[in-house]
Each structure stands twice: as C-alpha cells, then as structure tokens.
Amino acid sequence: MNQPDQTQVNTGDRPPVDASGTNAEATRTAGQVGPPPPVPATEADRTDAVVSVAQQYELVRQLGRGTFGEVWLARKNPSGIEKAVKVLHQPADQDTAKRELKSLELIKNLRHPYLLATEDFWVGGNKLYIVTELADGTLRGRMKECIAEGRPGIPLDELLVYLHESAEGLDYLHQKQITHRDVKPDNILVVNRHAKVADFGLVRHQAAAVEAVSFAGTPAFMAPEIWLGEGGPASDQYALAVSYVELRQGKTPFAFATDGVMAAHVEGKFGFDDLIPEAERAVLRKAMARKPEDRYPTCAAFAAALADSEGRAVVRSDTPAGKPQPKWLIPAAAAAVVLLGVGVYFGFFAEKGGSRAGETATPAGAVAEPGTELVTFLDGRQAPQWVTLTRGPETMRFRLITPTGGPGTPMPFYLAAAKVWNQLHQEACKAGGVPDPDREQPGGPAAPVVNVTATQAAAVAAAMGGRLPTPDEWDHAAGFHDRGGLAGPLRVGGAARVGLKEPAPATGPDADRSANALGLLDMGGNGREWTAAVLPGRGQPPLPVDGAAFDPEARVVLRGRAYFLRTPLTFADMELERDEPQTQFAREKSAYTGYRVVLPVP
Structure with a gap:
C-alpha cells in the first residue's frame, strides 16, 4: 500500500495506529x-x-x-x-x-x-x-520512542524478537510465491508486543524465483537488483536487514552515503555504528550482499544467524494475547545460555504457570554429561547440552537440538549422537522386554544395528524412553536448515564412512571423524535410518507416526546414506529426498537400514 503520511502510535492507553502502518x-x-x-x-x-x-x-x-x-x-x-x-x-x-x-x-x-x-x-x-x-504502532514509532528515552534505537533483545517474527511472516509469503517489495520499519507493525508485517500494496506473485519488476518500493530499503529492474524473495530479506540496522542504531546504514542512496545500495557501502560488533556486521553484510544468491536461503535463516552472532537464544511465549508476557530473549551468559553449534534456539514454548527457575529439564533416565553447558528456557528451566543414557554396560550420548525456525519447526529435542549399535540394541531389548529375533549383525557388536523392521526399531526406542526421529527432526539435526557454508552433514576436515563392505563401528576415534557441526556421528554415511513417518502416496508429504507400531505395508521414510555407496550424503541430496524420500516397507528388514533415538525434552 502506498501509505498516508500520518499515523498515531499506541502504547498502553494511547489511540491505536491504523493497520496500514501510516504515521503522524x-x-x-x-x-x-x-x-x-x-x-x-x-x-x-x-x-x-x-x-x-x-x-x-x-x-x-x-x-x-x-x-x-x-x-x-x-x-x-x-x-x-x-x-x-x-x-x-x-x-x-x-x-x-x-x-x-x-x-x-x-x-x-x-x-x-x-x-x-x-x-x-x-x-x-x-x-x-x-x-x-x-x-498498537509501527517499529519506526517504537524506535523513536527509544531514541526519546536516550537509547540509540530499539534494545537488541526486543529487536531480535521483532526480526524473527517478521522473518517468519515474510517466509510464509515467499512460500505462497508472493514477494512483499516494500519491507521497512513503517510497514512492520506492533500488535500486543508482537511484530506483524503489513502494507501489502506492492506485493507481487512470483512468476519465477527472480522476476522482472517495475521500479517499486522505498529507495532507502531497495535491494540492488530492484534498482536494476529485478527482484524476488531475497530482495525482501535485503530490505529486512536494512530495516534492522536502522532500528538498531537509529539511522540507516546509508545515512553516511556521499554518492547517493542508489550508489550506496549497488556498491554495498554500509555505515555501521560502533554498537554493532564485527560478528553482527558480517551477518548483515551477507543479508545485504549485492547478489541475491549470496544472501541467506530464507529470512528466518538470516534472523537465526543474527541471533547466533550476538550470543542470543531467542524464545517465544505462548502467553495468550492481552496477558502479561515475560522476556522473550535470554542473553547467553557464561554457563547459562548456549547456542548449539550454528543453530539458534527460538521455538520452545514456555509452559503456563509462571517461572520454573532452578529446575533442570533432563529426559527421564538420562543424566547430564559432566561439564556440559546449559541452555535456559523461557520458563526458567535449564537443559543440559549433552546427556547420557545407559543400558547395561552400554552408554549412548544425546545432543540437545534446537531447530532454527521456519514453518513446521520441531520443538527442541535430544537426538542420539550415534546410530544405535548391536550391543546397545540387545541391552535395550533386555531392559525393556522387547523381543530380539536372531538376525545377522554385519560389522560386529559395535556396528550400527541393521536387519530390524521399523516396528522393532520403534519398540526399542520406546523401551529407551524415546522414539524414532521425524524426517524434519533428522534434517534439522543434520544441519540442512542451517548449513553454515558446508556441502553436507559433515564438519570441515571430517570423513564420512562410505564405500564400505559392512557398517563401521558406531562410536570411537574413526567415528568421531564422521561428526557434523553439532557433533552427531554418521549423518552422512554408514547406513540409512528409519524415521517416524510414512509416505501415503507419490507426491504427498510424509505423515508422522505416533507410537511404536507401523502398518506392515506402510512405506516408511528413510534418512541417511547407505554405507556401500561411494559418496557421502550432501545437502543437495537431501533437497531431492525431501521431495521424493527414500522409503522401505515397514515389514522389511535390510542390511543397510538402522536407526537412532530421540529423547523428548520434559
């Protein structure tokens, strides 16, 4: 919407602002x-x-x-x-x-x-x-209130929440093949302390990933490709980044431009105040890269990277509208809040009933690994980054996974650092009373368990107090949504276990070399894995399975990479498999398919 020139801002009992973001x-x-x-x-x-x-x-x-x-x-x-x-x-x-x-x-x-x-x-x-x-108002109005209070702009913790929420709204538009084309502080409104993207007068359907567009938008926030007659979802991300800088420091990154705004955009000449540290600037420069393809894959990925650079774990409240709400962001103090790997935690909803400070959210039967760091949840609880679970003489490590956002983002969960191995599988069957029929165990007791059906794998996971991961959980843990410049689920300098005649030991020094950015082993090789989802039909999305039983004729979605293949799993492979997943009948056993376990956060 090309907006009127006047608005009123509403905080508390002030008159409401109009819904289009106009200001007075x-x-x-x-x-x-x-x-x-x-x-x-x-x-x-x-x-x-x-x-x-x-x-x-x-x-x-x-x-x-x-x-x-x-x-x-x-x-x-x-x-x-x-x-x-x-x-x-x-x-x-x-x-x-x-x-x-x-x-x-x-x-x-x-x-x-x-x-x-x-x-x-x-x-x-x-x-x-x-x-x-x-x-209640616009983000520009909120910024002016903060400046009037003697601050440079909107406080960082508050602003990061607005950024994450705006990013989710924009990504939703992009999924609907719609670009906004006029993202700016005036067009992001505040409703009961939450951000809402508004003013859709310039939205356009995307005929392609990058489309030819008319010269439209607000010059101070227009990406270089808009000035050159093109644009798409990445242009909205660029404008969101420019908006963030202005709201953070009280002036646009082009306030210092001497050769004109257009030249500053096209040449990437940004002005940052000293209050923005270098790590944060690096994220902003990427989001405002001259070429759209050099920016983050989504607005949510940009927002997550920004929070990560500032050492913030962003959490949202599910407090009903109109009720008092606690703080949404918790600074990462030493030994108190830790961002996990390159991920950012902002999707865990607080339980109703007030603070539970002092409580520890450790899965039943598990214990915190000595010296592990803690993540603080919105309700005051803390969760260990690493926990261990023991069955007989076998001990499995689990990592707290905090998905980085986006539609359908899973809640935080613990995922086994390794595939379940034969000896652990047997001990879990004994402890849980789960039948363990005779089967071949290629690779020996320390190798990942194979030749089990999906129902058997799910039953053993349940006996361990957990379940199989959903495909979305597996993908988040693998790093698919937060790639950090990597080609696949393997950290720099690592070595995936592929091109093997039989599965390699699930843990140990050789396995450690197969770790991804979060320390999870063999996400890119050493065998496929069952998940807790089935494929109802070709071209249809997977359906999660609740419980430990599968229809024997169901086609269960698989993740991972068979150990006999010569190349490791890549994120490009995962993109294809998200559209056309590998599957296996639930009743079938395979020498190439094993599993790992999810423990829920209590």
Whole structure:
C-alpha cells in the first residue's frame, strides 16, 4: 500500500495506529514525545467515507491522513468490534487503487501470526475501502520512542524478537510465491508486543524465483537488483536487514552515503555504528550482499544467524494475547545460555504457570554429561547440552537440538549422537522386554544395528524412553536448515564412512571423524535410518507416526546414506529426498537400514 503520511502510535492507553502502518510523525513538533492529540473528525472529513461504510461501520476518529488516503478507527455495526478502515483518495479506476486491489486479491485469504490480517475490502463510490485489524504502532514509532528515552534505537533483545517474527511472516509469503517489495520499519507493525508485517500494496506473485519488476518500493530499503529492474524473495530479506540496522542504531546504514542512496545500495557501502560488533556486521553484510544468491536461503535463516552472532537464544511465549508476557530473549551468559553449534534456539514454548527457575529439564533416565553447558528456557528451566543414557554396560550420548525456525519447526529435542549399535540394541531389548529375533549383525557388536523392521526399531526406542526421529527432526539435526557454508552433514576436515563392505563401528576415534557441526556421528554415511513417518502416496508429504507400531505395508521414510555407496550424503541430496524420500516397507528388514533415538525434552 502506498501509505498516508500520518499515523498515531499506541502504547498502553494511547489511540491505536491504523493497520496500514501510516504515521503522524509529521504532525509532531520538534522534541515532542508520544502521539499528537487525536485529529477531530469533522462532518466534512466524514462525508464520502460515511456514505459508503455507514451500514457496516461507525467511523470514530481519523487516525491518519496523507497523500494517498486516510485511515479511520471504526466500530463494526452492531458488534462494536474496533477495526481500522483505510480509504484511498485516488479513484478506484486509477493506477494506485488498481495496484492496491490487485495486491489485496493475492493476500486476502492468507493468515499467519506475523502478517497483519486483511479482513475485508470493497469498492464504493469509485473509492477503495480496506478493513484490517488494529495495531498498537509501527517499529519506526517504537524506535523513536527509544531514541526519546536516550537509547540509540530499539534494545537488541526486543529487536531480535521483532526480526524473527517478521522473518517468519515474510517466509510464509515467499512460500505462497508472493514477494512483499516494500519491507521497512513503517510497514512492520506492533500488535500486543508482537511484530506483524503489513502494507501489502506492492506485493507481487512470483512468476519465477527472480522476476522482472517495475521500479517499486522505498529507495532507502531497495535491494540492488530492484534498482536494476529485478527482484524476488531475497530482495525482501535485503530490505529486512536494512530495516534492522536502522532500528538498531537509529539511522540507516546509508545515512553516511556521499554518492547517493542508489550508489550506496549497488556498491554495498554500509555505515555501521560502533554498537554493532564485527560478528553482527558480517551477518548483515551477507543479508545485504549485492547478489541475491549470496544472501541467506530464507529470512528466518538470516534472523537465526543474527541471533547466533550476538550470543542470543531467542524464545517465544505462548502467553495468550492481552496477558502479561515475560522476556522473550535470554542473553547467553557464561554457563547459562548456549547456542548449539550454528543453530539458534527460538521455538520452545514456555509452559503456563509462571517461572520454573532452578529446575533442570533432563529426559527421564538420562543424566547430564559432566561439564556440559546449559541452555535456559523461557520458563526458567535449564537443559543440559549433552546427556547420557545407559543400558547395561552400554552408554549412548544425546545432543540437545534446537531447530532454527521456519514453518513446521520441531520443538527442541535430544537426538542420539550415534546410530544405535548391536550391543546397545540387545541391552535395550533386555531392559525393556522387547523381543530380539536372531538376525545377522554385519560389522560386529559395535556396528550400527541393521536387519530390524521399523516396528522393532520403534519398540526399542520406546523401551529407551524415546522414539524414532521425524524426517524434519533428522534434517534439522543434520544441519540442512542451517548449513553454515558446508556441502553436507559433515564438519570441515571430517570423513564420512562410505564405500564400505559392512557398517563401521558406531562410536570411537574413526567415528568421531564422521561428526557434523553439532557433533552427531554418521549423518552422512554408514547406513540409512528409519524415521517416524510414512509416505501415503507419490507426491504427498510424509505423515508422522505416533507410537511404536507401523502398518506392515506402510512405506516408511528413510534418512541417511547407505554405507556401500561411494559418496557421502550432501545437502543437495537431501533437497531431492525431501521431495521424493527414500522409503522401505515397514515389514522389511535390510542390511543397510538402522536407526537412532530421540529423547523428548520434559
């Protein structure tokens, strides 16, 4: 939406802002803090709007008015529910309104927690009316409040939450093949302390990954490819990064430009204040890389990397709207909060009922590994980074995995550092009373167990107090969503176990060389693995299986890499397998398929 020039910001009992992100900063006097007095709604102001909306809404107060339109606080008849109603000045048959209407058709049925909901729109009297939910303010308004309080910009912990939420909203649009094209602080609204991306007047359907576009957007936030006549999802990420810098330091990274804004964008000339450390700058430079393909794969990946660079573990509250909420980000103090590998933890929901500080979230039957670091959850609990589980003389290590976000992101979980080996499998069967039929054990007692059905593997996992991993959990643990420049699930200098005649020992010095970035062994070789999902049909997504029993005729999704293959698993392979997974009938045993175990976080 090309927005009006005026807005009011709502914090506490202040009047709400309009849902399009319009602002009234121009009406403030120099040095004035807070919103201006409400604009009185005169009869002359109301005339056209009232005629068209009187049957549906009572226009209470004008929230903003500018070049392109005006926004009203309105109450729905007869319920009295308050909404924002925007009226475009330009006739509905003119370019601006036509573009707005086309954008509305694209997004009218989209619903996401971090997108401002468009609730209705219509043309009446040759004017376009748009109804949205109300917001409390914009991120630009919040930044100005912070500056008025003597801060350089929005505090880092608060800003990172807004960034993660905006990134999720934008990634959702991108999954729907829609680019926003006008991401900026004015168009990210705050609703009950959460960010919502708004103002969709320039959204466009992606005919391809990178499309030819008209010169559209706000120059200070436009990616280099936009200036050159192209654009796509990566352009939204670029604009989000520029917005973050401005909100963080109180001025854009181009405030120092001497050769013009366009040249600064195209040549990558950024200005960072001293408060932004080098690690954070490196992430921002990547998100604002000149070439779209050099940026992060998603906005969420950018947000995760940024939190990682600052040593923040981002957590979100599931506190219902309108209730007090605790802090959402917890600084990574020594021996208190630790980001795991290159991952960032921001998806674990706090339990209701207040703080549980002092409690330790260790899986039943497991013990924290001596000297391991701790991760602090939103409700005050701490979870060990590494735990161990013992069955007889055999001990398995488990790593806390904290997925990096995105749609369908799993909750944090513990994953076995190695595939279950033959001796451990036998001890777990004894301890849990699980039948263990005679079977061949290629590689010996220390090698990963094979020749077990999916149901047998799931039953032993349950006897250990866990379950099989879902494909999404396995992929997150492998590093698929947070690759860190790696080609596959293998750390730099490592060696995957492939091209073998039989599986190699699951643990030991040789196995350690097969570790990925999180210290998990053999994610890229030494055998395939059962997961807790089945494939219902070709072209259909996997369905998670709850419990330890599979339909014998079900095609169970596999992950990993067979040990006899000569090349290790790569992320490119995983991309293909996410579309067309390897599968195996649940009733079948295979000399190439084993399993590993997930322990839930209590």
